Amino acid sequence: MRKVCVAGVGMTKFGVSEKSCIELFAEAALEAVNASNIKVTDIQSVHFGNVFGDFEEGQAVMGSFAAREIGCPPSTPALRYEGACATASVAIRDAFIAVASGLYDVVLAGGTERCMAMGTPLATRTFAMCTEGKYESYTGITFPGVFAMMTHLYAKKYNIPLAKLKERMAMVAVKNHYHGTMNPLAQFQKEITAASVLKGFMVCDPLQLLDCCPFTDGAAAIVIASEEKAKKMVEKPVYILGAGQGSGAPLFRQKDITVHEARIAASKKAYEMAGVGPKDIDVAEVHDCFTIAEIALMENLGFYDFGTASEAVERGESKIGGKLPLNPSGGLKAKGHPIGATGAAQAYEIVKQLRGECGARQVEGAKIGMTDTLGGDATTVVDIIYGI
Amino acid sequence: MRKVCVAGVGMTKFGVSEKSCIELFAEAALEAVNASNIKVTDIQSVHFGNVFGDFEEGQAVMGSFAAREIGCPPSTPALRYEGACATASVAIRDAFIAVASGLYDVVLAGGTERCMAMGTPLATRTFAMCTEGKYESYTGITFPGVFAMMTHLYAKKYNIPLAKLKERMAMVAVKNHYHGTMNPLAQFQKEITAASVLKGFMVCDPLQLLDCCPFTDGAAAIVIASEEKAKKMVEKPVYILGAGQGSGAPLFRQKDITVHEARIAASKKAYEMAGVGPKDIDVAEVHDCFTIAEIALMENLGFYDFGTASEAVERGESKIGGKLPLNPSGGLKAKGHPIGATGAAQAYEIVKQLRGECGARQVEGAKIGMTDTLGGDATTVVDIIYGI
Numbered sequence: 111m112r113k114v115c116v117a118g119v120g121m122t123k124f125g126v127s128e129k130s131c132i133e134l135f136a137e138a139a140l141e142a143v144n145a146s147n148i149k150v151t152d153i154q155s156v157h158f159g160n161v162f163g164d165f166e167e168g169q170a171v172m173g174s175f176a177a178r179e180i181g182c183p184p185s186t187p188a189l190r191y192e193g194a195c196a197t198a199s200v201a202i203r204d205a206f207i208a209v210a211s212g213l214y215d216v217v218l219a220g221g222t223e224r225c226m227a228m229g230t231p232l233a234t235r236t237f238a239m240c241t242e243g244k245y246e247s248y249t250g251i252t253f254p255g256v257f258a259m260m261t262h263l264y265a266k267k268y269n270i271p272l273a274k275l276k277e278r279m280a281m282v283a284v285k286n287h288y289h290g291t292m293n294p295l296a297q298f299q300k301e302i303t304a305a306s307v308l309k310g311f312m313v314c315d316p317l318q319l320l321d322c323c324p325f326t327d328g329a330a331a332i333v334i335a336s337e338e339k340a341k342k343m344v345e346k347p348v349y350i351l352g353a354g355q356g357s358g359a360p361l362f363r364q365k366d367i368t369v370h371e372a373r374i375a376a377s378k379k380a381y382e383m384a385g386v387g388p389k390d391i392d393v394a395e396v397h398d399c400f401t402i403a404e405i406a407l408m409e410n411l412g413f414y415d416f417g418t419a420s421e422a423v424e425r426g427e428s429k430i431g432g433k434l435p436l437n438p439s440g441g442l443k444a445k446g447h448p449i450g451a452t453g454a455a456q457a458y459e460i461v462k463q464l465r466g467e468c469g470a471r472q473v474e475g476a477k478i479g480m481t482d483t484l485g486g487d488a489t490t491v492v493d494i495i496y497g498i
Numbered sequence: 499m500r501k502v503c504v505a506g507v508g509m510t511k512f513g514v515s516e517k518s519c520i521e522l523f524a525e526a527a528l529e530a531v532n533a534s535n536i537k538v539t540d541i542q543s544v545h546f547g548n549v550f551g552d553f554e555e556g557q558a559v560m561g562s563f564a565a566r567e568i569g570c571p572p573s574t575p576a577l578r579y580e581g582a583c584a585t586a587s588v589a590i591r592d593a594f595i596a597v598a599s600g601l602y603d604v605v606l607a608g609g610t611e612r613c614m615a616m617g618t619p620l621a622t623r624t625f626a627m628c629t630e631g632k633y634e635s636y637t638g639i640t641f642p643g644v645f646a647m648m649t650h651l652y653a654k655k656y657n658i659p660l661a662k663l664k665e666r667m668a669m670v671a672v673k674n675h676y677h678g679t680m681n682p683l684a685q686f687q688k689e690i691t692a693a694s695v696l697k698g699f700m701v702c703d704p705l706q707l708l709d710c711c712p713f714t715d716g717a718a719a720i721v722i723a724s725e726e727k728a729k730k731m732v733e734k735p736v737y738i739l740g741a742g743q744g745s746g747a748p749l750f751r752q753k754d755i756t757v758h759e760a761r762i763a764a765s766k767k768a769y770e771m772a773g774v775g776p777k778d779i780d781v782a783e784v785h786d787c788f789t790i791a792e793i794a795l796m797e798n799l800g801f802y803d804f805g806t807a808s809e810a811v812e813r814g815e816s817k818i819g820g821k822l823p824l825n826p827s828g829g830l831k832a833k834g835h836p837i838g839a840t841g842a843a844q845a846y847e848i849v850k851q852l853r854g855e856c857g858a859r860q861v862e863g864a865k866i867g868m869t870d871t872l873g874g875d876a877t878t879v880v881d882i883i884y885g886i
Binding site: 111130156161162164165167168169170171173174175177178182183184185186187188189190191192193194200203204207208210211212213239240242243244247354355356357358359360363371372374375376378379485486489490 | 499518549550552553555556557558559561563565566570571572573574575576577578579580582588592595598599600601627628632635742743744746747748760762763764767873874877878
């Protein structure tokens with residue numbers, strides 16, 4: 111396998127949009143193509159992520175339509191991937207393999223989603239199709255329920271008073287909203303306080319409204335190329351150093367839902383391929399779908415020992431300027447979470463960070479970055495390590 | 499890129515099933531694993547196809563669940579692909595690339611679908627989400643309508659009286675049902691007559707009931723391995739000589755719906771990679787979702803000049819024993835069409851044919867075989883060439 115890089119990246123404003131999934135994708139994709147100083151016809155394969163286009167707008171087989179929408183010819187293959195909220199990272203990892211194989215020199219990868227038009231009750235139930243169907247979603251559980259259970263178990267297991275844990279979880283929300291104020295593409299660009307998190311509407315005990323990421327419309331895309339091609343395309347190609355993907359058991363078969371075996375396996379593979387460890391990561395975009403999720407992943411990715419991450423949050427280590435800044439973009443929490451696009455938006459941020467193009471939210475001196483994307487009940491997890 | 503082979507293959511009985519998509523997949527996958535003389539833990543990556551699991555049984559992110567269901571560990575990535583009716587062939591082609599890249603030595607690819615529980619009216623409308631949503635399915639068109647228009651245009655363009663064309667289309671149905679009588683896994687294993695086709699219920703003028711493939715539940719899977727590994731696993735590995743995938747424009751942007759630019763591009767790529775031409779193909783499993791579809795593809799794949807394939811059908815050239823036997827399995831028409839599984843079932847048949855394991859329906863001396871799978875309005879087309 112040969113060396114592979116990211117050339118250009120593109121992303122729409124996240125929030126509410128009247129555009130279709132394909133129109134959103136086209137906007138992000140063409141930005142990535144332009145930023146790569148190539149023509150659309152230079153793209154040899156399209157790796158397209160979308161989760162619920164059929165439910166959202168009655169549209170399946172979107173990959174090919176998206177490829178043609180941006181001007182690709184009939185000879186360009188387009189693959190649609192679905193891996194719940196990890197969808198776009200599945201697409202990116204697979205695009206990386208396609209270029210590493212030598213079959214293609216230049217490919218496009220990304221994702222798109224429209225979550226807003228459904229409204230919260232229907233979207234919540236639609237998303238619950240990403241939990242297991244015979245024993246889980248069947249009982250009525252939705253994702254706020256899954257992560258609420260995780261919170262209770264985490265507090266119990268590590269003997270942290272729930273009120274204390276909730277204060278630290280609120281700090282995750284406050285941090286990511288603060289980061290989001292510096293991201294012009296973020297859905298929410300205003301600061302919140304810990305008090306407002308703890309006073310929020312109770313979604314699923316103990317998770318309150320501001321513990322939860324929002325529903326979002328948006329798209330993001332990146333151009334992936336062989337090292338040789340990428341060096342000719344852009345001044346600062348960003349290397350994909352390693353990528354791993356894991357498969358978790360259904361929730362009812364997981365021994366401990368605070369320990370994510372798919373995430374541990376995925377990150378191990380990514381670290382090994384990249385030849386780095388958790389301590390080498392300078393900045394990471396991680397899957398903070400709920401505040402407890404960010405705490406749990408800090409441990410599952412090996413950044414902190416199990417049971418200790420919430421203290422690190424309290425010490426401010428995950429803020430920009432801290433020991434390991436997490437979600438400088440604002441994360442899913444403030445930047446937004448258009449599920450099929452999220453992994454690509456994470457890649458967008460890390461590429462910009464490693465190039466030093468993030469302005470006020472820049473993590474100074476970042477050389478190695480990571481994206482971590484979780485689908486379902488940690489059922490599909492993808493970790494990718496980038497370097498400059 | 500290195501040489502890649504198919505080792506073992508597996509397939510469920512096609513028809514009606516009470517099993518879930520994942521259970522069906524597991525049945526086919528474990529048969530393929532056993533036939534490959536390996537353990538499930540030898541599989542390094544799972545390439546899983548499914549189109550409408552969310553609509554059919556409220557289950558998304560099925561790839562990971564399927565991988566765990568058959569016993570894969572957390573470190574095994576599982577990718578779900580959706581490319582309408584070409585889904586499983588998209589998965590197979592991508593699995594081929596993953597092995598060719600050198601990243602993996604042994605992977606599993608396949609697909610699964612449950613179409614029967616919805617019933618015909620809902621399934622027809624659900625499948626119509628694979629046409630373009632803003633201008634096509636929005637008007638009420640479904641796939642029988644698309645292929646009915648194709649039939650009218652074909653008759654007009656080549657100045658073939660519609661009654662004569664319909665007689666020849668009926669011969670496609672009669673042939674594929676005849677082939678199906680020799681396939682114990684086929685949904686329909688009884689002969690039909692041209693008269694019964696032409697007397698059938700009118701689905702969408704001029705397509706009658708027996709011009710249309712059925713709805714089907716089923717799954718199929720294949721194990722793909724590097725040449726080196728495959729030779730150790732089975733006596734007769736079957737080589738994947740070439741694979742191509744194309745992306746067609748939405749129907750309303752197609753100049754001539756009897757000419758499939760995605761199919762022409764996909765097959766051209768497959769022929770080039772394999773170093774063969776249409777005349778070298780000994781047997782093919784092709785996408786006969788409607789009788790007219792088989793005639794059109796015979797031309798788009800380069801087997802016959804445009805406008806001449808229906809005469810070749812009349813001469814019996816596509817029967818087992820004819821010049822180029824098509825769909826010895828019975829095809830989508832008689833074997834059945836569980837949309838997300840179809841491409842893998844085609845691969846199953848071609849591998850068995852090239853190994854000489856097809857009993858009464860064996861195409862004698864077949865050395866080079868091809869699968870052709872179409873998704874949507876020829877929006878996603880995959881062609882794969884196999885050799886022994």
